[in-house]
Amino acid sequence: MMPTDVNPLVCHSPRVTVIGAGKVGSTLAQRIAEKNLADVVLLDVVQGMPQGLALDLLEAKGISLHDRRISGTTDYADTANSDVVVITAGIPRKPGMSRDDLMKTNAKIVVEAAKKAIAQSPQAILIVVTNPLDVMTYLAWQATDLPRDRIMGMAGVLDSARFQAFIAMELGVSVMDVQTMVLGSHGDLMVPVARYATVAGVPITELMDAQAIDRLVARTRNGGAEIVELMQTGSAYFAPAASTCLMVESILLNQSRLLPVAAYLQGEYGLEDIFIGVPCSLSCGGIGKVWELKLTDTELAALHTSAAAVRQNVNRAKEMLESN
Ligand SMILES: NC(=O)C1=CN([C@@H]2O[C@H](COP(=O)(O)OP(=O)(O)OC[C@H]3O[C@@H](n4cnc5c(N)ncnc54)[C@H](O)[C@@H]3O)[C@@H](O)[C@H]2O)C=CC1
Numbered sequence: 266m267m268p269t270d271v272n273p274l275v276c277h278s279p280r281v282t283v284i285g286a287g288k289v290g291s292t293l294a295q296r297i298a299e300k301n302l303a304d305v306v307l308l309d310v311v312q313g314m315p316q317g318l319a320l321d322l323l324e325a326k327g328i329s330l331h332d333r334r335i336s337g338t339t340d341y342a343d344t345a346n347s348d349v350v351v352i353t354a355g356i357p358r359k360p361g362m363s364r365d366d367l368m369k370t371n372a373k374i375v376v377e378a379a380k381k382a383i384a385q386s387p388q389a390i391l392i393v394v395t396n397p398l399d400v401m402t403y404l405a406w407q408a409t410d411l412p413r414d415r416i417m418g419m420a421g422v423l424d425s426a427r428f429q430a431f432i433a434m435e436l437g438v439s440v441m442d443v444q445t446m447v448l449g450s451h452g453d454l455m456v457p458v459a460r461y462a463t464v465a466g467v468p469i470t471e472l473m474d475a476q477a478i479d480r481l482v483a484r485t486r487n488g489g490a491e492i493v494e495l496m497q498t499g500s501a502y503f504a505p506a507a508s509t510c511l512m513v514e515s516i517l518l519n520q521s522r523l524l525p526v527a528a529y530l531q532g533e534y535g536l537e538d539i540f541i542g543v544p545c546s547l548s549c550g551g552i553g554k555v556w557e558l559k560l561t562d563t564e565l566a567a568l569h570t571s572a573a574a575v576r577q578n579v580n581r582a583k584e585m586l587e588s589n
């Protein structure tokens with residue numbers, strides 16, 4: 266018998282839709298369910314694939330010990346009333362390609378996915394993962410007209426995690442004691458801010474020489490490509506899925522984690538009408554606040570150079586979409 270006096274607050278089970286059930290999407294779905302954060306709907310264009318993955322994840326529930334509902338679909342109607350939508354749909358790069366080479370194919374996919382998903386879940390918070398990240402997030406925002414607190418891109422968390430891992434390996438310390446902040450675009454022009462990287466509160470500038478820092482910064486900038494070259498068949502997905510999950514968690518648990526995300530800027534850092542990686546606090550409403558860190562002239566110039574490249578690519582992407 267159905268209860269007649271259901272308390273919607275108690276009975277609301279958060280729901281996350283992941284669009285694109287490929288490497289990043291399916292790994293993210295697994296993390297969200299196994300961390301017991303939300304029910305998950307996996308959507309893909311390939312009939313049977315998201316349904317099969319959802320069934321596979323569901324059959325592991327008794328072992329991973331959670332009771333989250335997991336479903337797979339090709340129909341956006343099944344994603345209705347999601348609290349968070351994550352777009353991972355699109356092609357990954359192959360060796361020798363830059364993320365920008367994915368723009369033409371992925372622009373159409375992301376625009377369509379964003380429109381259809383938000384039509385079903387107008388109150389959702391949208392996180393874009395598809396590359397080239399900063400450009401795709403801008404296009405998704407244009408396609409949906411979401412307020413800026415409810416749309417963002419995932420990249421800075423991943424780039425910061427890589428920088429964090431490389432610093433820990435270099436110094437032979439626990440990664441848990443390392444804090445990093447990578448700003449700017451998700452590409453060769455990203456801005457790992459060495460001054461704000463610390464080990465147990467000690468700036469890394471006190472712990473290693475400038476040459477070592479430059480080497481780790483360069484490896485961070487090349488982090489995605491390093492994995493693409495090694496794998497030969499696609500790009501990274503464990504760390505990207507973990508990074509996206511951290512953002513989803515901060516939103517669903519209203520944690521206000523201070524994380525670098527691609528956010529829409531309206532004058533912060535002297536930048537306007539652009540999505541680019543900056544520190545933001547993420548809570549149940551999405552982006553609670555864009556934090557303006559004090560940057561040196563060199564760091565700010567690097568952020569502006571990064572933004573100029575994103576802006577150029579946004580204009581190219583808009584032209585591509587218009588000419589189709
Ligand atoms: N922002 C970041 O830091 C990162 C971004 N990425 C990007 O994420 C994207 C996905 O990467 P992977 O999962 O490794 O690729 P993948 O090829 O494993 O999965 C992509 C999935 O998207 C699906 N898809 C294609 N068109 C679709 C549509 N119109 N609607 C729904 N689904 C559609 C495909 O069928 C496929 O299952 C790539 O663009 C990649 O570059 C990957 C890692 C990190």
Ligand SMILES: O=C([O-])CC(=O)C(=O)O
Pocket residue numbers: 357358364396423451488489490492493500501505
């Ligand atoms: O490198 C790629 O194409 C995928 C990605 O964005 C990353 O791993 O950082």
